[in-house]
Amino acid sequence: MTVAAHTSTSKLPEAVGEAARRRxxxxxxxxxxxxxxxxxxLALHAAAITSAGAVHGKGDRKGVTSDWMEMEQARGISITSAALRIDYDDCVLNLLDTPGHADFSEDTYRVLAAVDAAIMLLDSAKGLEPQTLKLFDVARNQGIPVITFVNKWDRPGREPLELLDEIEQRIGLRPTPLNWPVxxxxxxxxxxDRVEGGYTKMRRTPGGATRAEEERLSDDQAEQVEGETWTQALEEIELLGEIGADFDEESFLAGKSSPVLFGAALTNFGVAQLLRTLVDLAPAPKPRSDAEGTPRPIEAPFSGLVFKMQANMDKQHRDRMAFVRVCSGRFDRGMVLTHAASGRPFATKYTQAVFGSERxxxxxxxxxxxxxxxxAHALSVGDTLYEGKPVHFPPIPSFAPEHFMVARALDAGRYKQxxxxxxxxxxxxxxxxxxSDVRGEQxxxxxxxxxxxFDVVKHRMEHEFRAPIELSPLDYAVARRTDAASAPILHGLSGAEVLTRRSDDELLVLVHNKWRLKVIQRDQPDLVMEALLAGGVEDSA
Structure with a gap:
């Protein structure tokens, strides 16, 4: 079994050679x-930071670098995605941290439209959980190869072979462990290490705030130190070889298998090998297909996809920032690009790299x-920017919403805000x-x-825009796309309401529940009620 090192870039054209260094x-x-x-x-092991913090740290430990919003730090959850650029081993790692909470799946989906690989993180005690399954479906739909990291091995959990079996049985992904826990x-x-051989014994550092101490032992030393535990691990590794659970690059890139690593992120056990695996195995950028399905070569003039918008990261300036994945060519600060949606020029005088809250x-x-x-006030999520030959990348679909609230300003005098x-x-x-025409824009x-x-909306409306709002729930749970001919009929039916989605001017019909939807579809089969995309997968309702 071999693992390919990243490609030498010394003799390649600049744009292609530099792209080959990116992960x-x-x-x-x-x-x-x-x-x-x-x-x-990961940032700690790449020497991008000197001390790691946990979200709910003790003593003087700080919050995680990627959680920069006040609400994230207060609640201990990731609400918005964050971009971290790290230089490591002659590679440039662009790590996009995503919200884990299911309520923020749409932000994660937009991030997955901008990456070339994903790390699927599993809790050693819980294995594949609902949100993990949903996000894996999105990654599979996008054709994104997945590296699996089984986390929290320093805490009580399940048997490693049981976890591998669950991965294969539930999502049809063949697990190929690169390392194995003792x-x-x-x-x-x-x-x-199943790739290079050898045993690395881990030693804790205080609180896991610095890199774990690693000690390399020979097989004889490991047997003396670990005893029966070492023997059991060797027997399990032998079984992996017998069932063919060895890494295969072709099946990994095709999304049929997943390299698996074990470790513990909080104490930094196994993170160094995960970092090396990203450099060696994760694919470099490849030509991205435009809206017509034609790939734009890496060496073509600059093109980029806006996958995220974020306002007010800098409280002093109330800025509006567009996160752009570079898809081809070379970007130079100050260049004037074309905004594909409007055909207008877009100047890039102020361009930054982001490391959490630092820029x-x-x-x-x-x-x-x-x-x-x-x-970037003229840009929106899904927009394309380009230089030279025009290109328009496919838009990023939205998730099918399931919760609906009416928003009203608490202070009529601040309606403009x-x-x-x-x-x-x-x-x-x-x-x-x-x-909707019934409620109006107010x-x-x-x-x-x-x-x-909705909690994020209320918080930001009050603290960023100084326009507190009240929210009233609507008794709808299903949204469907309709057309101008069907809209008046649907709007007159009990348990349904037609509205316009402002960003794309499409007509949506909201229905109380799936049962009511089925009744309408049965009684009015000629009316248009199309399913919305749910993270790249059609909503099954």
Missing amino acids: TFAVISHPDAGKSTLTEA GIAGDFRGLI HTIDTAFAGDVIALVN FRRGIEQLDSEGVVQVLV APVLAAVGPLQ
């Missing part, structure tokens, strides 16, 4: 699997990099904003995947 990936998981902690640990979950002694000016970037364009805030949050994709309907999104 752009996201971390996906169920809430509380340790995703933000793993992000910190000691059961909760009694983590160290890791055997610094970036002058050049290549395919795979993530750049942040400041004061209310409108500006609602439009801002809509363009960022924090929620979907719908309007009472827009906010549509969300999960109810926590």
